[in-house]
Amino acid sequence: MDLKEKLISSFWAFENHLDEDSYLHPIRTDAIKRFEEKGFPSKKEEAWKYTSLNSVLKHDFSVFPKQENAIEYNDVKKYFIHDIDTYKIVFIDGKYSSHLSQTTHDGMDICLMSSALSKPKYRILIENYFNKIAEQESLTSLNTAFSSEGAYIHIPKNKMVAKPIQIIHFSTGNESAIMLQPRNLIVVDENSHVQIIERHQSLTDNQVLTNSVSEVFVNKRAIVDYYKIQNDNLNASLIDNTYIKQKQESICSVHTFSFGGKLTRNNLNFSQQGERINSTLKGVTIIGDKQHVDHNTLVHHVEPNCESHQDYKGIFGDSATGVFNGKIIVDKIAQKTNAFQSNKNILVSDKATINTKPQLEIFADDVKCSHGCTVGQLDESAMFYLRSRGIPEKEAKALLMYAFSNNVLNSVKIPEIKQRINKIIANKLGVNIGFDL
Amino acid sequence: MLKINNLHASVEDKSILKGINLEINPGEVHAIMGPNGSGKSTLASVIAGKEDYEVTQGNITFEGNDIDELAAEERAHKGIFLSFQYPVEIPGVSVTNFMKTAINETRKAKGLEDMPAKDMLKLIREKAELLEIDRKFLSRSLNEGFSGGEKKRNEIFQMAMLEPKLAILDETDSGLDIDALRIVANGVNKLKSKDNAVLVITHYQRLLDYIVPDFVHVLYNGKIVKSGTKELAHELEEKGYDWIKEEVNA
Numbered sequence A: 001m002d003l004k005e006k007l008i009s010s011f012w013a014f015e016n017h018l019d020e021d022s023y024l025h026p027i028r029t030d031a032i033k034r035f036e037e038k039g040f041p042s043k044k045e046e047a048w049k050y051t052s053l054n055s056v057l058k059h060d061f062s063v064f065p066k067q068e069n070a071i072e073y074n075d076v077k078k079y080f081i082h083d084i085d086t087y088k089i090v091f092i093d094g095k096y097s098s099h100l101s102q103t104t105h106d107g108m109d110i111c112l113m114s115s116a117l118s119k120p121k122y123r124i125l126i127e128n129y130f131n132k133i134a135e136q137e138s139l140t141s142l143n144t145a146f147s148s149e150g151a152y153i154h155i156p157k158n159k160m161v162a163k164p165i166q167i168i169h170f171s172t173g174n175e176s177a178i179m180l181q182p183r184n185l186i187v188v189d190e191n192s193h194v195q196i197i198e199r200h201q202s203l204t205d206n207q208v209l210t211n212s213v214s215e216v217f218v219n220k221r222a223i224v225d226y227y228k229i230q231n232d233n234l235n236a237s238l239i240d241n242t243y244i245k246q247k248q249e250s251i252c253s254v255h256t257f258s259f260g261g262k263l264t265r266n267n268l269n270f271s272q273q274g275e276r277i278n279s280t281l282k283g284v285t286i287i288g289d290k291q292h293v294d295h296n297t298l299v300h301h302v303e304p305n306c307e308s309h310q311d312y313k314g315i316f317g318d319s320a321t322g323v324f325n326g327k328i329i330v331d332k333i334a335q336k337t338n339a340f341q342s343n344k345n346i347l348v349s350d351k352a353t354i355n356t357k358p359q360l361e362i363f364a365d366d367v368k369c370s371h372g373c374t375v376g377q378l379d380e381s382a383m384f385y386l387r388s389r390g391i392p393e394k395e396a397k398a399l400l401m402y403a404f405s406n407n408v409l410n411s412v413k414i415p416e417i418k419q420r421i422n423k424i425i426a427n428k429l430g431v432n433i434g435f436d437l
Numbered sequence B: 001m002l003k004i005n006n007l008h009a010s011v012e013d014k015s016i017l018k019g020i021n022l023e024i025n026p027g028e029v030h031a032i033m034g035p036n037g038s039g040k041s042t043l044a045s046v047i048a049g050k051e052d053y054e055v056t057q058g059n060i061t062f063e064g065n066d067i068d069e070l071a072a073e074e075r076a077h078k079g080i081f082l083s084f085q086y087p088v089e090i091p092g093v094s095v096t097n098f099m100k101t102a103i104n105e106t107r108k109a110k111g112l113e114d115m116p117a118k119d120m121l122k123l124i125r126e127k128a129e130l131l132e133i134d135r136k137f138l139s140r141s142l143n144e145g146f147s148g149g150e151k152k153r154n155e156i157f158q159m160a161m162l163e164p165k166l167a168i169l170d171e172t173d174s175g176l177d178i179d180a181l182r183i184v185a186n187g188v189n190k191l192k193s194k195d196n197a198v199l200v201i202t203h204y205q206r207l208l209d210y211i212v213p214d215f216v217h218v219l220y221n222g223k224i225v226k227s228g229t230k231e232l233a234h235e236l237e238e239k240g241y242d243w244i245k246e247e248v249n250a
Helices: A003-015 A024-038 A073-079 A113-117 A120-129 A137-145 A379-388 A394-408 A415-429 B039-049 B074-080 B095-110 B117-129 B149-160 B177-191 B232-238 B242-247
Strands: A087-092 A111-112 A149-155 A165-171 A175-180 A185-187 A193-202 A208-220 A225-229 A236-247 A253-258 A263-273 A280-289 A292-300 A307-316 A319-331 A337-347 A353-362 A370-377 B003-013 B014-024 B029-033 B054-062 B081-083 B090-094 B164-171 B195-201 B215-219 B223-228
Touching: A003 A024, A003 A137, A003 A225, A024 A280, A073 A165, A073 A193, A087 B039, A113 A120, A113 A149, A113 A165, A113 A185, A120 A185, A120 A225, A137 A236, A137 B054, A149 A193, A165 A175, A165 A208, A175 A225, A185 A193, A185 A225, A193 A208, A193 A236, A208 A225, A208 A253, A208 B081, A225 A236, A236 A253, A253 A292, A253 B195, A263 A280, A280 A292, A280 A394, A280 A415, A280 B149, A280 B195, A292 A307, A307 A319, A319 A370, A337 A353, A337 A394, A337 B003, A353 A370, A353 B149, A379 A394, A379 B003, A379 B090, A394 A415, A394 B090, A394 B095, A394 B177, B003 B039, B014 B039, B014 B223, B029 B039, B029 B232, B039 B054, B039 B074, B039 B195, B074 B095, B074 B223, B081 B149, B095 B149, B095 B164, B117 B149, B117 B232, B149 B177, B164 B177, B164 B215, B215 B242, B223 B232, B232 B242
Parallel strands: A087 A165, A149 A185, A165 A193, A175 A208, A185 A208, A193 A225, A208 A236, A225 A253, A236 A263, A253 A280, A263 A292, A280 A307, A292 A319, A307 A337, A319 A353, A337 A370, B029 B195, B029 B215, B081 B164, B164 B195
Antiparallel strands: A111 A149, B003 B014, B003 B054, B215 B223
16 A cells, blocks of 8 residues: 555544544545545656655655654753743654643643644634645645644734744654654734744654644734754655745744755745735755755735745755745735845755756736846855965865855844754864854 | 975966976065066965966975975965965855954864964954954955955955964055055064065065065066066066066067
């Protein structure tokens, strides 16, 4: 039985236990039908031309966590941003870990999707927001069909959430191969501000495939800063589908730091529904070995006077492959849009490749849109300059790579995240630069 | 200190240096002048260890040791410094962080601990003052958006920080106005001692009014065709390079 069949039959076995009158039942059954019809995406589809899931899908994944596994905090502390106080929503093999988590219902809800889906008091919010902006494409549909657990965050209006929220998914390797389908719903109401850090971490070399879906609603004048730290081990793959809907005068930024993992696909969709919205999408990718990272972004400008800024930097070594596919749509009425997109790449090996493709669909006539992509090597004259000052080759290379990704790191607002990323980069490059950028 | 013996060097099979002989002793200032394309910058780059050039014949010794096999950073650790004609812009690395890295990597190569942050700060402040460099300038990205004069001043600031035994100044005067020229020359002169040496590479004589050479060499077509004292520089300024070419070609 291949994975698709296994998922579909497992779904029905699971769904038949549920109350058929539940609000979610038709949503889930519709979703599994869409997945059944479409199947996993293949390279024949334009959006998946350069990313093949074949090598990932061949494993015999268990699709439901069988048991609750425990982890000691001290063993996984290093995966947390632990030097500052944060809320934590932690999952182990897809199950919520109350032991590692720190949630709240005090004036806001920072808790679990499973309780939000089952408790009547959340019903209205779920009906208003759940699965409202997630696309109908196959992987997101698959997640919808299986959605039972994840983070549920609702920040009511006029709230500054003082502590960042960490969402961390651990996999313990108790199964030889596991597929996880976390589902997050984040609703930030008028004039509120929240910072979110998301991480997926496998604790062994066993196979992990995560198909994650997050829906983020950034309501009027709200501010959301979202950081995704992707530094998983080489047998873990991640398909991250993040859908963001912004209302007027809201500000939302997503920083994606991709250093680890076997295959990582980031589908990041922004829909701007209101005027004077600001969206920022930034990423640093540093990979080697046979790693693959694919950034697939979409920014849809629907109304006038909005901005979007995309800045993705990639450094590819060994036989690593990268993809950047950035689409910007500016609707006819979205005049005075200011949309900027940049994707710059350095190949440090002859075998590394990057496929980069900007796609601009502009239907308004009074807009400022720019895009640019570059692929190059480390600048030889810069290398000689640094080395002539006594900086050895390896350190000089690292310094140039740091410098290359610096402007993305600069816009990270939580210093501890910046330090953590710097440390990961230094480890990755095998150097100690001796200062933080 | 520096001894160049019958040095031949080429880039992509094109022969540029065709038998250079030069000896520089501690405490001396040498100037190499010559028309465009004579090989001046190549000579500077070869001494500093640029890998694009292949030494096909001859050798370079520094303090008695052959340096041909040494990487650029190893030559820097031994005390060779090149002030670039065209300093490279490195966005994202501040002047201060760059200098910290350079100093500490050099110390590491010598088996020394990192310089304490306090000492580093003091040193930076002291040397910045010498080159009349504003403190704000030090937190800017290295050479990015610097004017021609700022770039050259920054080169000499780096030289002051690293205190090399041999400083090679490649066309340091190009792009400098008279005030910047005076600051740069003043910086170089203050760093001069009986233990170090300077090799000034220049097309024009004007910098040599400020950094006065003990010896002047004329490089033409990959060879040193004439050597003399500072009067030779004045003669070249007056008469140009044509008479040298004629003399050589005769």
